[in-house]
Amino acid sequence: MKTSILVVEDQSDIRKLINMTMQFGNYEVHEADHGLLGVKMAQAVRPSLILMDVMMPGEIDGLQACARIKSDPELRHIPIIMLTARGQQSDFEAGRQAGADGYLTKPFSPLELIDTIEKLLQERAAAGA
Amino acid sequence: MNTGMSLLFNSLSDGVLILSPEGKARFANPAAKRMLGLLMGQILQQDAVGKQLTGVRAGYIELPSQFQLEVPGQESLAATLLRSPVGDDLVLLLRDVAAQHFYQSTVDNLLTLVYDGCITPTKALLDTLAQASASPDAALHQQALDLFTEVRQCLKQITGLAQLHAGEPLGAIERVMLPDLVKTALEQTRQQAAGRKVNFALSGLDHTELPPVYGSQTWLQETVTSVLEDMLARSVEGGEILIKARQYGEFATLVFSSSGRPVPAHMRDRVFMPFHGTQAGSAARPAGLGLGLALAKAVVQRYGGHVRLDEESGGITLELPTGAPRKEAEVNAAQIERYAHDISQLMARRMKTP
Numbered sequence A: 001m002k003t004s005i006l007v008v009e010d011q012s013d014i015r016k017l018i019n020m021t022m023q024f025g026n027y028e029v030h031e032a033d034h035g036l037l038g039v040k041m042a043q044a045v046r047p048s049l050i051l052m053d054v055m056m057p058g059e060i061d062g063l064q065a066c067a068r069i070k071s072d073p074e075l076r077h078i079p080i081i082m083l084t085a086r087g088q089q090s091d092f093e094a095g096r097q098a099g100a101d102g103y104l105t106k107p108f109s110p111l112e113l114i115d116t117i118e119k120l121l122q123e124r125a126a127a128g129a
Numbered sequence B: 001m002n003t004g005m006s007l008l009f010n011s012l013s014d015g016v017l018i019l020s021p022e023g024k025a026r027f028a029n030p031a032a033k034r035m036l037g038l039l040m041g042q043i044l045q046q047d048a049v050g051k052q053l054t055g056v057r058a059g060y061i062e063l064p065s066q067f068q069l070e071v072p073g074q075e076s077l078a079a080t081l082l083r084s085p086v087g088d089d090l091v092l093l094l095r096d097v098a099a100q101h102f103y104q105s106t107v108d109n110l111l112t113l114v115y116d117g118c119i120t121p122t123k124a125l126l127d128t129l130a131q132a133s134a135s136p137d138a139a140l141h142q143q144a145l146d147l148f149t150e151v152r153q154c155l156k157q158i159t160g161l162a163q164l165h166a167g168e169p170l171g172a173i174e175r176v177m178l179p180d181l182v183k184t185a186l187e188q189t190r191q192q193a194a195g196r197k198v199n200f201a202l203s204g205l206d207h208t209e210l211p212p213v214y215g216s217q218t219w220l221q222e223t224v225t226s227v228l229e230d231m232l233a234r235s236v237e238g239g240e241i242l243i244k245a246r247q248y249g250e251f252a253t254l255v256f257s258s259s260g261r262p263v264p265a266h267m268r269d270r271v272f273m274p275f276h277g278t279q280a281g282s283a284a285r286p287a288g289l290g291l292g293l294a295l296a297k298a299v300v301q302r303y304g305g306h307v308r309l310d311e312e313s314g315g316i317t318l319e320l321p322t323g324a325p326r327k328e329a330e331v332n333a334a335q336i337e338r339y340a341h342d343i344s345q346l347m348a349r350r351m352k353t354p
Helices: A012-022 A034-046 A061-071 A089-098 A112-127 B003-010 B030-035 B047-057 B097-133 B139-166 B178-188 B190-195 B217-233 B265-270 B292-302 B333-352
Strands: A002-008 A028-032 A049-053 A080-084 A102-105 B016-020 B023-029 B065-071 B076-084 B090-096 B174-176 B198-203 B213-215 B239-248 B251-258 B306-309 B318-319
Touching: A002 A012, A012 A028, A012 A112, A012 B333, A028 A034, A034 A049, A034 A061, A049 A112, A061 A080, A061 A102, A061 B047, A080 A089, A080 A112, A080 B217, A089 A102, A089 B333, A102 A112, A102 B090, A112 B333, B016 B030, B023 B030, B030 B065, B030 B090, B047 B065, B047 B076, B047 B090, B139 B292, B174 B217, B178 B190, B178 B217, B178 B251, B213 B217, B213 B318, B217 B239, B217 B251, B217 B292, B217 B318, B265 B318, B292 B306, B292 B318
Parallel strands: A002 A028, A002 A049, A049 A080, A080 A102, B198 B239
Antiparallel strands: B016 B023, B016 B090, B065 B076, B076 B090, B174 B213, B239 B251, B251 B318, B306 B318
16 A cells, blocks of 8 residues: 655645655655645545645745644644755744654755655654554 | 927927917817816816916906916916917916925925935934043943934935835845734834824734745835834824734735824825825924835835725735745756756665565
């Protein structure tokens, strides 16, 4: 059975890159192009992990979407990796407050992406075992 | 009329009309048509012009004659009636006094800004610095610092306006929370509010409910503070200013309202213009620098938002798009090389996996 990953990212090129990278693992990718849709898809799909862009246009940005997911008792167990453009300390702090579990600074490489996802999923599996 | 003369008259911002002795329009340049809304060949309906023409025909008005022409929808037109250099026709020259007042007040406000905002505190600063350099008095040093801050604020507004006018970027895009902007603006205007005994009522300014906006924290702070300063300047002593925040779809709004003075009708279309603002100046209570709201509008528009003045109440609404600006992914050659390398590594890994 494939592991489902939800990608919440407004830039279609980055979504495609992530989707392409995920084909090298046993992953099924779901995509959302804005924060509000990301929250709705998280509720509908219940993915194993979420990749969430910090800076997104629309009603809510990635940090708010992350906070909403983490405040939902049904979803808060899902690990969220924030995709941040600058990797500034303030972004990490804001992400931590929103409940993020990890970070990737853009531009990230496919290897870095897969390794980060696998490491986080293994940690969660070990903690749950 | 020959082509050269037509071109000359048509390029003038003042109105030029050639009238028959009975007052029928034989020629009107575009400015005159705009001012009077007139059709060629018609007799001018304005009473003031009719009286002038009657007076000229009867011989009791000598030309050139100057008079005021009241036209509905315009403040006033300054009119001059003179004889045409050729034939029996008359020439009526019209000048939009409202436009003239507008430019005059712009220049007056600019010069007031330079003098009161920059030159006066600079002179005071220099005097204070001269005294402070020879004195250990801490109060004198503080006074110099305060004056320097005043000069700096004036220069900051002028350079800021120039920067916006030139279309320069406003700096890094940051994640900005509206409640933080309001909180800082309240701190920055605390003295002004205390002086006028004004209270604040806040609504909807909750971090968890309001989405962030993206832009320069410094410029957005300047915007919110400028609007609050303007509201305070127009507030009644002991009054209350309500600041209400709300989200409408992909926009967040900050609505400032009070029971203070509304903006006078004749100033409403100029409140967001540089060197105008919402306050009429007087010797007893000088107007502000007239830059705050102009800066606020320029900043908000730069970020795709809007600023509105409520004509009835004098309240001001700031509307800003929520979320980050739309962006395109930028990929350089080094990244492509790295992606290619990583993809080959992932393929190798996959082939090793049983």
